[in-house]
Amino acid sequence: MKRILIDMDDVLADASGRFVEYCVNRLGRSVTKDLLKGPNWAAAVDIHADTVKSWVHEPGFFRGMTVMPDAQEVVKKLMEQYEVFIVSAAIEFPNSLKEKVEWLAEYFPFIDWRYIVLCGHKWMIDGDYLIDDHEKNLSTFRGTPILFDAPHNQTLEGYQRVQTWRDVERLLLPELLPNP
Amino acid sequence: MKRILIDMDDVLADASGRFVEYCVNRLGRSVTKDLLKGPNWAAAVDIHADTVKSWVHEPGFFRGMTVMPDAQEVVKKLMEQYEVFIVSAAIEFPNSLKEKVEWLAEYFPFIDWRYIVLCGHKWMIDGDYLIDDHEKNLSTFRGTPILFDAPHNQTLEGYQRVQTWRDVERLLLPELLPNP
Numbered sequence: 001m002k003r004i005l006i007d008m009d010d011v012l013a014d015a016s017g018r019f020v021e022y023c024v025n026r027l028g029r030s031v032t033k034d035l036l037k038g039p040n041w042a043a044a045v046d047i048h049a050d051t052v053k054s055w056v057h058e059p060g061f062f063r064g065m066t067v068m069p070d071a072q073e074v075v076k077k078l079m080e081q082y083e084v085f086i087v088s089a090a091i092e093f094p095n096s097l098k099e100k101v102e103w104l105a106e107y108f109p110f111i112d113w114r115y116i117v118l119c120g121h122k123w124m125i126d127g128d129y130l131i132d133d134h135e136k137n138l139s140t141f142r143g144t145p146i147l148f149d150a151p152h153n154q155t156l157e158g159y160q161r162v163q164t165w166r167d168v169e170r171l172l173l174p175e176l177l178p179n180p
Numbered sequence: 181m182k183r184i185l186i187d188m189d190d191v192l193a194d195a196s197g198r199f200v201e202y203c204v205n206r207l208g209r210s211v212t213k214d215l216l217k218g219p220n221w222a223a224a225v226d227i228h229a230d231t232v233k234s235w236v237h238e239p240g241f242f243r244g245m246t247v248m249p250d251a252q253e254v255v256k257k258l259m260e261q262y263e264v265f266i267v268s269a270a271i272e273f274p275n276s277l278k279e280k281v282e283w284l285a286e287y288f289p290f291i292d293w294r295y296i297v298l299c300g301h302k303w304m305i306d307g308d309y310l311i312d313d314h315e316k317n318l319s320t321f322r323g324t325p326i327l328f329d330a331p332h333n334q335t336l337e338g339y340q341r342v343q344t345w346r347d348v349e350r351l352l353l354p355e356l357l358p359n360p
Binding site: 003085089091092094095097098101102112113114115116117118119120121124125126127 | 183265269271272274275277278281282292293294295296297298299300301304305306307
């Protein structure tokens with residue numbers, strides 16, 4: 001059985017949407033996801049990096065994220081044909097650790113805790129596919145990297161890019177699609 | 181550079197000693213580490229499994245563990261010659277996650293957060309050596325497994341066994357030893 005590693009922020013969980021929500025609700029800004037495009041969105045929307053930093057260290061920031069459209073259904077289908085691990089570089093944010101486990105238990109209750117990995121680097125984890133939004137993780141992966149589209153990775157090239165979880169389904173579960 | 185994966189409980193942190201401490205201080209029992217020998221020590225020392233379970237879910241249980249003798253010095257030396265990852269099957273205990281990261285920051289401040297892995301299974305992590313006290317982790321590891329002696333694994337055979345961190349040093353850093 002082939003193994004898929006799946007990232008959390010901006011892949012399973014709408015991290016960018018959470019930043020938009022905080023910009024709008026905390027700062028009263030008129031911000032859309034499009035404005036987050038580019039590697040330094042905080043500067044682009046004129047928010048101090050320290051403000052963003054304080055949000056990600058704040059209790060509840062990770063716990064309150066919205067699940068990405070179709071992620072639950074597609075991950076469940078993937079688990080029938082692949083060994084699926086959730087792999088999140090979360091150790092940097094100690095408050096996020098419990099929140100991430102609780103978030104997965106709420107939205108992905110069919111994922112056993114033994115298949116959750118909270119880490120820093122990802123290069124030492126063996127897998128056939130890695131679905132991730134960050135080049136640093138994809139470029140050091142020894143299997144097939146799959147870039148999940150996110151506002152901050154718009155200019156990144158050289159990777160198979162998926163825009164949505166339906167794209168993941170088409171790519172990794174083509175036999176489930178209706179015949180043309 | 182070869183990679184070593186190092187477990188936490190009963191390897192870096194004296195988990196068995198913590199159980200002894202709780203037995204003595206919470207229940208007024210006269211317990212020694214020797215009494216913990218065997219696969220079901222709670223029954224052997226006549227403590228209900230639910231009591232033990234409540235301890236490991238209690239805030240502070242993991243944070244208050246003592247560091248194993250010589251672990252700090254030997255891990256620091258290992259890091260000069262190996263890529264060292266700390267790999268703990270901690271996801272089962274969500275309260276332990278932050279505590280484990282804080283514990284490592286206190287006792288092993290020279291380990292960068294990127295080299296900490298909190299997980300369930302360990303078989304998907306690639307490494308040359310795994311130092312662990314549990315057969316389930318050692319038996320599925322594709323590198324060289326090293327069994328760290330603990331009260332519960334006394335009858336386990338078929339693995340290179342180390343009793344102490346000085347044993348680890350002799351095994352993995354033999355060139356640092358004085359000539360006979």
